[in-house]
Amino acid sequence: MVHYYFRNSLLAIVGIVFAALLMTFLLWKPEPWLLGFLVRPPQGRDIASWLAEFQRFHELLLPVPLLVAILWHLFALVNSGREGDDRLLWLIAAAVVGLAAVAMALTLLPPAEAGAFWGFLFSVANAVGAFWLATVLWTPAAHKYDPPGSSSLRGMTKL
Amino acid sequence: MSYFVVGMGGSGARATEALLYLCAAGLGPDELRLVFVDSDRANDAWRRVGELVTAYGEIRGLVQLIQKRASRLFHTAVQIQRADGGALVWDPLATTTVGPHNQLNRLFAGLAQGEHAQGEQLVYQALYSPAQRAANLTIGLIGAAVLAKCFDPGQAPWNRVIPQIRQAVANAQSVWFFLLGSLFGGTGATGMRLIPRMVHESLVNRMAGANPNQAALNQAVAAIQAQVRWGAAFLLPYFTFTRPADPDQCGIGPDPATFTLRAQQAIEYFNQFARAPQFNRVYALGVQTPVTQANFSLGGQQQSNTPHVVELLAAGAALDFQNCPTAVNDQIVNELRLVARGDPQNDPKTNQPVDRFEWQDVPPIDGRSVQEWLGRLADAAYAYLKLFYPALEEVRAGKRVGERTPWYVDLLTSRGVAPAAQGARAKLDAMKDFSLAFFAWLRGLHHGAAGMRVELANIQAFPDDKPAGWPEPQGRGRTTLLLETNRKGLSLDAVWKLMCDQSPGRPKPGLAGLGDFFEALFSLGR
Numbered sequence: 301m302v303h304y305y306f307r308n309s310l311l312a313i314v315g316i317v318f319a320a321l322l323m324t325f326l327l328w329k330p331e332p333w334l335l336g337f338l339v340r341p342p343q344g345r346d347i348a349s350w351l352a353e354f355q356r357f358h359e360l361l362l363p364v365p366l367l368v369a370i371l372w373h374l375f376a377l378v379n380s381g382r383e384g385d386d387r388l389l390w391l392i393a394a395a396v397v398g399l400a401a402v403a404m405a406l407t408l409l410p411p412a413e414a415g416a417f418w419g420f421l422f423s424v425a426n427a428v429g430a431f432w433l434a435t436v437l438w439t440p441a442a443h444k445y446d447p448p449g450s451s452s453l454r455g456m457t458k459l
Numbered sequence: 460m461s462y463f464v465v466g467m468g469g470s471g472a473r474a475t476e477a478l479l480y481l482c483a484a485g486l487g488p489d490e491l492r493l494v495f496v497d498s499d500r501a502n503d504a505w506r507r508v509g510e511l512v513t514a515y516g517e518i519r520g521l522v523q524l525i526q527k528r529a530s531r532l533f534h535t536a537v538q539i540q541r542a543d544g545g546a547l548v549w550d551p552l553a554t555t556t557v558g559p560h561n562q563l564n565r566l567f568a569g570l571a572q573g574e575h576a577q578g579e580q581l582v583y584q585a586l587y588s589p590a591q592r593a594a595n596l597t598i599g600l601i602g603a604a605v606l607a608k609c610f611d612p613g614q615a616p617w618n619r620v621i622p623q624i625r626q627a628v629a630n631a632q633s634v635w636f637f638l639l640g641s642l643f644g645g646t647g648a649t650g651m652r653l654i655p656r657m658v659h660e661s662l663v664n665r666m667a668g669a670n671p672n673q674a675a676l677n678q679a680v681a682a683i684q685a686q687v688r689w690g691a692a693f694l695l696p697y698f699t700f701t702r703p704a705d706p707d708q709c710g711i712g713p714d715p716a717t718f719t720l721r722a723q724q725a726i727e728y729f730n731q732f733a734r735a736p737q738f739n740r741v742y743a744l745g746v747q748t749p750v751t752q753a754n755f756s757l758g759g760q761q762q763s764n765t766p767h768v769v770e771l772l773a774a775g776a777a778l779d780f781q782n783c784p785t786a787v788n789d790q791i792v793n794e795l796r797l798v799a800r801g802d803p804q805n806d807p808k809t810n811q812p813v814d815r816f817e818w819q820d821v822p823p824i825d826g827r828s829v830q831e832w833l834g835r836l837a838d839a840a841y842a843y844l845k846l847f848y849p850a851l852e853e854v855r856a857g858k859r860v861g862e863r864t865p866w867y868v869d870l871l872t873s874r875g876v877a878p879a880a881q882g883a884r885a886k887l888d889a890m891k892d893f894s895l896a897f898f899a900w901l902r903g904l905h906h907g908a909a910g911m912r913v914e915l916a917n918i919q920a921f922p923d924d925k926p927a928g929w930p931e932p933q934g935r936g937r938t939t940l941l942l943e944t945n946r947k948g949l950s951l952d953a954v955w956k957l958m959c960d961q962s963p964g965r966p967k968p969g970l971a972g973l974g975d976f977f978e979a980l981f982s983l984g985r
Binding site: 301382387443444446451455 | 868873951953957
């Protein structure tokens, strides 16, 4: 049993680190490049400083899905799943992440003259996506098929 | 390697039952050939053995499809040497040469023919009382003469057993021939004396050729002696019963008052008069106080004796015998093995001596602890009955979303197994039947010994045949099913998690995927 907990805890940590690294990469290059086309900052402010603030906002936002992912992993590690799968719980956790992202984006995202919606959409997608990435392949065995898409992805990756 | 075990009579049947559980636990040899002898085929113990053999075969058939096994559960390939017509048990009275007979009168009328017929009839009348001659023989054989007359080496199963032994001897391969039966009852007591002798004689005659001279006979005897190990578990009186006061209900049959005397006479016979073959090793097993069977029946389905720890020891003896040498320094080995137990210890609560039968009273088999190995089987069977079989039933009924249950996906559906399909269903039901029978047997062991407190298992964990209602052992300090102290039992939650953690495999042809499922289950307790 020690082996089970060790292996699955390690996988969960790998999942969290993987999601954090991937999101960091997305926020470093591809997303700023895309948002550069989609967002027009307010007058007197250049896009570079807007994007820098967008990235700083994610330093506050991204820990939320990763923290929820840690809680999910802890649950999946302790709970056996004998009473049935807990996809509903995963969906609730994802919804919590999404709602938190909406609230934070509405209050903390830098304003824009045009394309603010895109900044808002990217923030929510980043949060929910980080949670999904941290759990889809790395959820402890008893609940490994609860995250949506995990069956197909695990089938492809043999994880 | 040819390992024959002959189970004779009701006690032999129940010892065979224990033997099958030991083999399922992985304590048996690679291959075991079973021969069953009883004139009371309808005995409830044979029904149980028949069901066990079927379930064992189904499960063994699956796991043997796995090339590299991690577990030894169901390791032994059990072959039944069936009687004519595919019958599980060879009934000496159903011999085809003289036709079916259920009374000595009819049997001897058919057999005693030719120039010595009159003389044989006189001997027969001298040996048996009128009541014995008219007795119903299907409840058990009366006397060696009947069996000796009925034994036919050309008849199944002997027409396969004897050539197999002969072939092995010719190829200089070792053969183990072990007898399981009582020395105090009917069929067993008779067969223990005669079956090895008849088999030995048939072997010598075949090996010596059609017109043997003394040299050829001696050569055949020497070859058999060198390759065949003869052994037996002599079950001494370990149960009794109360005969009804009405003699019509008793008929001519075993009388518990004579059990001890009969056993003494049998031992005396083996000691002084027994001819070849000489047993290389015999195990004498009995108890201080025989248990009284609750229900009296002369035979048939109504005779359903409770399992007894002596039968477990006899089954262990049948497997321990595999280490018996034929000769040491060219001297034939003849051993008598006895199992002894410690003196009763005082109960700390009552300060009275209590005679406990515990795992330390069960000798290891080939250096392996019976408690530990049966414990693994118990863990797997318990988890199957409490967790997996009910879940599969729900999947089959469409009541449960099985698509997100990891063990179901990885070990069954991804390997091409559909639990609702006819073939898979039969195997899954076989495991359920086997597991239920195993726990019933374990419970029976605790109820079957008078004067002894049997403490082998936590029987409160499986009090009846309804696993849904079995209480689940809780807490960190829970005991394991067979009271092992040297390893922690897995909780059902832990078993479920570990089964979910099995690697998904590739689709396999036929039911091989289901074999993986069982193997995963059996390997958890290693």
